[in-house]
Amino acid sequence: MILIRDGYIFTMEGKNYQKGSVLIENGKIKEIGEDIVAPLDATIIDATGKIVMPGMIDAHCHLGMWEDAIGFEGADGNEMTDPVTPHLKAIDGINPMDRTFEEAYQGGITSVATGPGSANVLGGQFVAIKTYGKRIDDMIIKEPLAMKCAFGENPKRVYHDRKQAPSTRMATAAILRENLFKAKEYLQKLEAAKEDPAKKPSFDMKMEALVPVIKGEIPLKAHAHRADDIFTAIRIAKEFGVKITLEHCTEGHLIADYIKEEGLCAVVGPSFGERSKFELKNLTFETAGVLSKAGVKIALMTDHPVIPLQYLPMCAGLAVKMGMDEDTALKAITIHAAEILGIEDRVGSIKEGKDADIVIWNGHPFELQATVEYTLIDGNVVYRKNKA
Known part of the structure; x- marks a missing residue:
């Protein structure tokens, strides 16, 4: 399990979260919300101050x-x-x-x-x-x-x-x-x-x-x-x-x-x-x-x-x-x-049941200075900035 925690979430589903979290299990989005309790075995990704959006x-x-x-x-x-x-x-x-x-x-x-x-x-x-x-x-x-x-x-x-x-x-x-x-x-x-x-x-x-x-x-x-x-x-x-x-x-x-x-x-x-x-x-x-x-x-x-x-x-x-x-x-x-x-x-959106294809940005993606911090595809971290 992975919990992306406390990010500004663009869901593309008509509701955004100022300080929301996304729980991922078996490659799928299991839960989205503001008060998700991380399971004991979950890997935590701290997205404080970051933008979280669908791939x-x-x-x-x-x-x-x-x-x-x-x-x-x-x-x-x-x-x-x-x-x-x-x-x-x-x-x-x-x-x-x-x-x-x-x-x-x-x-x-x-x-x-x-x-x-x-x-x-x-x-x-x-x-x-x-x-x-x-x-x-x-x-x-x-x-x-x-x-x-x-x-x-x-x-x-x-x-x-x-x-x-x-x-x-x-x-x-x-x-x-x-x-x-x-x-x-x-x-x-x-x-x-x-x-x-x-x-x-x-x-x-x-x-x-x-x-x-x-x-x-x-x-x-x-x-x-x-x-x-x-x-x-x-x-x-x-x-x-x-x-x-x-x-x-x-x-x-x-x-x-x-x-x-x-x-x-x-x-x-x-x-x-x-x-x-x-x-x-x-x-x-x-x-x-x-x-x-x-x-x-x-x-x-x-x-x-x-x-x-x-x-x-x-x-x-x-x-x-x-x-x-x-x-x-x-x-x-x-x-x-x-x-x-x-x-x-x-x-295409962050919604329960969809593939966990999620990107975490350090700024708005339309800003030239913004860069990707994490990319997840099918719930797997395939890219992490400054990590091999």
Whole structure:
């Protein structure tokens, strides 16, 4: 057992504690309150004068897919040989021993959604994982989490150079529609085969991977920066009745009312850095605040390695500087991120029964001078400042 004692607790559940404690047992949060009596066998962590909060969540990154300080040998995020690769699984490309995992949990990030890049129209399956461990199978929170798809410049750029489709936005949309149609038909045949085995279709690994999308079990995780690409993503999702989350949503602030009207969530970022391509010309840290004030639930991302993962709280702080509400920004990297990813039953807040993923800070996480004193994942202290 571990008792974190007398800290200022941000629960992300609507109630904070000025001088509260958290009791942890068997990797789970057992109790939260102000007058918890420590069991005799409990390890005590004194959090007096510290901020205690749930481990942060990056809702969109590529952790472990592009390894640190290495080139081709560690680049496993984009299979740029076929614009349709839904059958690829992030878990088969992640190296959890890359040093950026350690940097992540030392910076207070305990869970991430990671997966393929945006070179392909359909890039493959994202996964939600913890940031501590040696074997990816033991780190999984949810898999598959979502199906990556991409609109805009990236698929065009890759396949234009190969003189094949998609070289236009029209082709990107057409290829996505074609494969969703095929997946829908494939599922219909599978359902019909329950009554008549003769109707069972030949095995198709790509269509098998898309069946959970058609059934509404996982969403399309749609890379879209520009407003017109966002609308195309929404249009296609509505045509097929599939779930979708808007990823990057760089021009979301220009169409916030429309996104709210559609009832969609957005994972915004990376907002820090240069405008390296035309579809980023309206890049601004104001986007997150405008969307959230319009009533859109948002999460914030680093798109690691675009922004190193440990700077997720800095990105949230910059969003606050540009108009986002501070409490909403904290939720955008904790409970709202968990809810958008569909993993809020386990992570994202300090609540009885949830995984004991907890971070103790010596200051507010949006302050540049603030540092992490402790990181706990699944109730284990995986990092303690100034301790080996």
